[in-house]
Amino acid sequence: MSGHDDAAPDRYDLVVRSRRAVLPDGERPAAVAVRDGRIAAVHHDPGARLAAAAEVDLGDVALLPGLVDTHVHVNEPGRTEWEGFATATRAAAAGGVTTLIDMPLNSLPPTTTPSALAVKRAAALGRCHVDVGFWGGAVPGNTAELRALHEAGVFGFKCFTSDSGVPEFPPLPPDGMRAAFREIAAFGGLVIVHAEDPAELTAPGDGGYPAFLRSRPPSAERRAVERVVALAEETGVRAHILHLSAADCLEPLAEARSRGVPVTAETCPHYLTLSAGDVATAPAPATAYKCCPPIRDAANREELWRGLAGGVISCVVTDHSPCTPELKRGDFATAWGGVSSLQLGLPAVWTAARARGHGLADVARWMAEGPAALAGLQGKGRIAVGNDADLVAFAADETFAVDPAALHHRHPVTPYAGRALTGAVRTTWLRGEIADGTPSGSPLRR
Secondary structure, eight states, X not given: XXXXXXXXXXXXXXXXXXXXXXXXTEEEEEEEEEETTEEEEEESOTTOOOOEEEEEEOTTSXXXXXXXXXXXXXXXXXXXXXXXXXXXHHHHHHTTEEEEEEXXXXXXXXXXXXXXHHHHHHHHTTOOSSEEEEOEEOOTTOGGGHHHHHHTTOOXXXXXXXXXXXXXXXXXXXXHHHHHHHHHHHTTOEEEEEOOOGGGOOOOTTSSHHHHXXXXXXXXXXXXXXXXXXXXXHHOOEEEEOSOOOGGGHHHHHHHHHTTOOEEEEEOHXXXXXOHHHHHHSSTTOGGGOOSSOOOXXXXXXXXXXXXXXXXXXXEOOOBOOOOGGGGOSOTTTSOOOBOOTTTHHHHHHHHHHHTTOOHHHHHXXXXXXXXXXXXXXXXXXXXXXXXXXXXXXXXXXXXXXXXXXXXXXXXXXXTTTOEEEEEEEEEEETTEEOOSSOOOOBOOO
């Protein structure tokens, strides 16, 4: 037994058994006992005699910790025609995500003041199928609001170094970044950064994908990452690079970490599983693939996998950024940039990971434990005694073709349409209860 309480076993509400339980020390047979929404015991003998009100034997179906997705644009209130708490969190539960943290922009108002946070929480109340927390935003003019937002329970502060795509969430100029970083460091907060240097960005030109790629070169990411590293070193703030696309950034990030600079990075399923070649062969206009920073070539993708395996990248999260189908029409110069993949992140990453020799324990570390640690989510991201009983039954060898009609996010637009993936979510438990379509998620505070 890896851990247990001293209560009589007949107090267990649920026991889930699997010959492939993904625990903090690796994949092994186990029986996970749940009481009052938390993991009460983990037995390494999956056949252990345990009395419980309900019991599930998964056999060879894997048991994973519920995923934690710290990069989701829910867009409610204000742009709920793009997405919403009910649809996004239902897609999350169907994809094995039991906790998400909502980004502070694309909703109206953006989450840049305590009053806007209150509006956001009210919009989420009673509508969530998984647990939901909130990032705050750092924009020009709101430095004085950051401490109050921190005290109100946001998990950190997002800022942009370049245009965000929406006018109500402008980027921070260099002096504004320094001021925000200093303020956030003063109260021990976390800053998360969309890092592209505006001086390196150009207009996309003819609207084709090659022109779009040229308009957002790897140098734009690298220069911005180097700027964030320098400011983190100067101010002492804990900084995190969002949706890393360019493998050129791995070198400065590794060097910074070797010097003890508190900077981390994430990447996304689309950067690990898709490539510019996929865009070139997709039916026109292929704008479901458009995102910023862009999906780059296959060689770059393999370098990202090496950065992930080596620990320079610590998290894989979706950056689920949906919009209406109308906004995806046009070409790569005009369409909205964002990939919708909240329900598909786990099988997409697993399909690519297993092909490169990685195991389910690696995927759980990147998609559950790592994001939970980033946000400081105590009790999430691991199958361990005392943690929330957020669990996923995952048929790791089952293959399926992505059917957009089976997706629960508001609009069935995805670059994965028709793609063959391996790994199917069979059941998701949120605090020991099956996520069955009844909103039962809780609002989370830092």
